[in-house]
Amino acid sequence: MDLGLKGSRVLVTAGANGIGLAIARRFVAEGAKVHTCDVDPTALSALAASDPAITSTLCDVSDRSAVDKLFAEALEGLGGLDVLVNNAGIAGPTSRIEEMHPEDWDRCVAICLTGQFNCTRLAVPHLRNSENASIVNISSAAGRLGFAMRSPYAAAKWGVIGLTKSLSIELGPDNIRVNAILPGLVAGDRQRRVLEAKAQQRGISYAEMERTAFSYTSIKDYVTPEQIADQILFMCSPRGSTISGQAISICGDTQMLG
Numbered sequence: 001m002d003l004g005l006k007g008s009r010v011l012v013t014a015g016a017n018g019i020g021l022a023i024a025r026r027f028v029a030e031g032a033k034v035h036t037c038d039v040d041p042t043a044l045s046a047l048a049a050s051d052p053a054i055t056s057t058l059c060d061v062s063d064r065s066a067v068d069k070l071f072a073e074a075l076e077g078l079g080g081l082d083v084l085v086n087n088a089g090i091a092g093p094t095s096r097i098e099e100m101h102p103e104d105w106d107r108c109v110a111i112c113l114t115g116q117f118n119c120t121r122l123a124v125p126h127l128r129n130s131e132n133a134s135i136v137n138i139s140s141a142a143g144r145l146g147f148a149m150r151s152p153y154a155a156a157k158w159g160v161i162g163l164t165k166s167l168s169i170e171l172g173p174d175n176i177r178v179n180a181i182l183p184g185l186v187a188g189d190r191q192r193r194v195l196e197a198k199a200q201q202r203g204i205s206y207a208e209m210e211r212t213a214f215s216y217t218s219i220k221d222y223v224t225p226e227q228i229a230d231q232i233l234f235m236c237s238p239r240g241s242t243i244s245g246q247a248i249s250i251c252g253d254t255q256m257l258g
Contacts, residue, residue: 184251
């Protein structure tokens with residue numbers, strides 16, 4: 001299926017591995033021009049070798065001066081902007097609230113929520129010039145269900161949904177679509193580390209923690225980064241021209257996070 005994305009100018013944050021890399025690669029496969037960023041210089045070097053069509057900038061999205069540099073380089077290379085995918089995020093601490101280090105809370109919210117603000121505020125003036133403008137914010141199933149001992153992550157991801165809905169109303173008159181994606185249990189190292197931390201906190205095995213996690217889903221399987229990317233591409237294509245203000249779950253029908 002030709003999604004009509006050839007020549008689209010796309011910025012994907014945190015695109016050197018995981019979900020972000022899958023998104024970037026899917027856009028490139030459709031003929032889009034893609035720029036990304038990451039905090040890991042080793043990952044960016046590997047990306048340059050494996051995917052030379054994807055240009056990149058070293059950037060922590062919570063650092064506004066770094067985001068300024070990211071946008072300067074992205075816009076110079078892309079020649080404008082049609083799509084922003086706010087993918088950057090961290091898992092944050094696994095801890096009871098009274099035992100949590102305030103610095104860990106601040107860092108999680110700064111990246112998972114404020115980082116999306118930092119990028120969006122610079123993107124919007126350029127998206128207004130696009131004929132097919134779209135913003136996709138990565139939230140989480142934790143952004144609608146809550147997540148015990150993962151309160152800063154859940155709070156930030158709930159905030160992403162509020163940001164998304166507010167921006168969809170604000171930017172609708174400019175024909176800029178704004179949506180959120182809510183992944184569930186996503187295959188990869190990050191999900192493994194989260195389950196390991198939860199298992200350690202509970203004093204149970206990883207296998208038992210994994211079984212518990214899947215007991216709350218209808219589909220007993222991990223979501224793949226590619227499945228998330230496919231949904232994003234459709235929403236950002238002209239075929240998704242009236243999809244805005246939505247928080248779309250890709251989670252195997254997750255009913256609870258334990």
